[in-house]
Amino acid sequence: MQRHDMAGAITTRLLDWYDVHARRLPWRIGPGDRRAGIRPDPYRVWLSEIMLQQTTVAAVKSYYADFLSRWPTVDALAAARDEEVMAAWAGLGYYARARNLLACARAVSAHGGAFPGSAAGLRDLPGIGDYTAAAIAAIAYDEQVAVVDGNVERVVSRLELIQTPLPAAKPAIRLAMQALTPPDRPGDFAQAMMDLGATICTPRRPACTICPVVEPCAARASGIQETLPVKAPKAEKPLRVGAAFVAEHPRLGAILLRRRASTGLLAGMEEPPMTGWTARVDGVTDITAAPFAAEWTLAGTVEHTFTHFRLRLSVWHAETGAAAPDGMWWQPFDGLGDRALPTLMRKCIARALDPERPVAKR
DNA sequence: CATGCGTGGCA
DNA sequence: TTGCCAAGCAT
Numbered sequence A: 001m002q003r004h005d006m007a008g009a010i011t012t013r014l015l016d017w018y019d020v021h022a023r024r025l026p027w028r029i030g031p032g033d034r035r036a037g038i039r040p041d042p043y044r045v046w047l048s049e050i051m052l053q054q055t056t057v058a059a060v061k062s063y064y065a066d067f068l069s070r071w072p073t074v075d076a077l078a079a080a081r082d083e084e085v086m087a088a089w090a091g092l093g094y095y096a097r098a099r100n101l102l103a104c105a106r107a108v109s110a111h112g113g114a115f116p117g118s119a120a121g122l123r124d125l126p127g128i129g130d131y132t133a134a135a136i137a138a139i140a141y142d143e144q145v146a147v148v149d150g151n152v153e154r155v156v157s158r159l160e161l162i163q164t165p166l167p168a169a170k171p172a173i174r175l176a177m178q179a180l181t182p183p184d185r186p187g188d189f190a191q192a193m194m195d196l197g198a199t200i201c202t203p204r205r206p207a208c209t210i211c212p213v214v215e216p217c218a219a220r221a222s223g224i225q226e227t228l229p230v231k232a233p234k235a236e237k238p239l240r241v242g243a244a245f246v247a248e249h250p251r252l253g254a255i256l257l258r259r260r261a262s263t264g265l266l267a268g269m270e271e272p273p274m275t276g277w278t279a280r281v282d283g284v285t286d287i288t289a290a291p292f293a294a295e296w297t298l299a300g301t302v303e304h305t306f307t308h309f310r311l312r313l314s315v316w317h318a319e320t321g322a323a324a325p326d327g328m329w330w331q332p333f334d335g336l337g338d339r340a341l342p343t344l345m346r347k348c349i350a351r352a353l354d355p356e357r358p359v360a361k362r
Numbered sequence B: 001c002a003t004g005c006g007t008g009g010c011a
Numbered sequence C: 001t002t003g004c005c006a007a008g009c010a011t
Helices: A005-021 A031-035 A042-052 A057-070 A074-078 A082-089 A096-110 A119-123 A130-141 A150-159 A170-180 A186-199 A218-222 A333-338 A343-353
Strands: A239-249 A254-259 A297-305 A310-319 A328-332
Touching (some): A005 A170, A005 A186, A042 A057, A042 A096, A074 A096, A082 A096, A150 A170, A150 A186, A239 A343, A254 A343, A297 A343
Antiparallel strands (some): A254 A328
């Protein structure tokens, strides 16, 4: 099939640019390896792509290294305990990804340990949607398939001057990306588009002067590149409030923890006991909601922003030698790093144990 | 098709 | 400081 000259020009320029400027990332093979016919390990591509869903490269790097070190193959990951994987994922966010990761590993392992060999087959696995299936197939199998993520939506809408608002523009963007994707090196092309979007064709202040495809860019020609893609305005995030209770057992050197419900927000993760989170700003800091009677003192507040609301928690602290209530346990301090504690919960614990200091990261 | 689902970095 | 949003998926 003859490709249009414009499409061919964009593809060629981007691949040439990628050969020089490709970001060196732990899950990528080197250009020399690619030319030698070496293909990336589908397991590593898959692991990196799941972690990269809505998550920055900088945040992923240490988690990727840790997972690959602990579980070098899909069979090793499939054999891991749920709790071990959730704890390893703690802090990275979107915890359904970790549950789906394990479910996917076990499905693949149960069928001989080889990932499906096409985007269509990959798409049926848990945690793998249109984007991830296409990305793995293009990168690991050289399948000529359109890989469309947020970067590609932005780059393509600018190149082709697609002014329809998202998400209505998605079909047109996918068609345009399909027309640009070459039969040779489709994976490199997809990664080139994503690298371009991450480093040059950025949401704000795109660096058009150093862009390898500035000449064929229709939005740049019109001077409206910064207005694309058009998106519907986002609803503002309401404030919810609540109270967390960090009970400390001085003799054991431990704090009281429990496990959250298996569905919903932070599903299956662990936490200190706390109230529900309500949109009502009054009353919820009431210490009558504490897990047991003790000399509770207010250590401070913790604020955290989720996808669709902001949360302000009053953090209470008490020392006690009481037995752990049903469904809770005394967790020794020296094991906290290995628990499935989301960032929010680590903030609460840090605030309670040292009200003066700023909250430390994981 | 709209909504729920985390977190950290950056302008 | 506040808002924005990054290599999306499931329902």
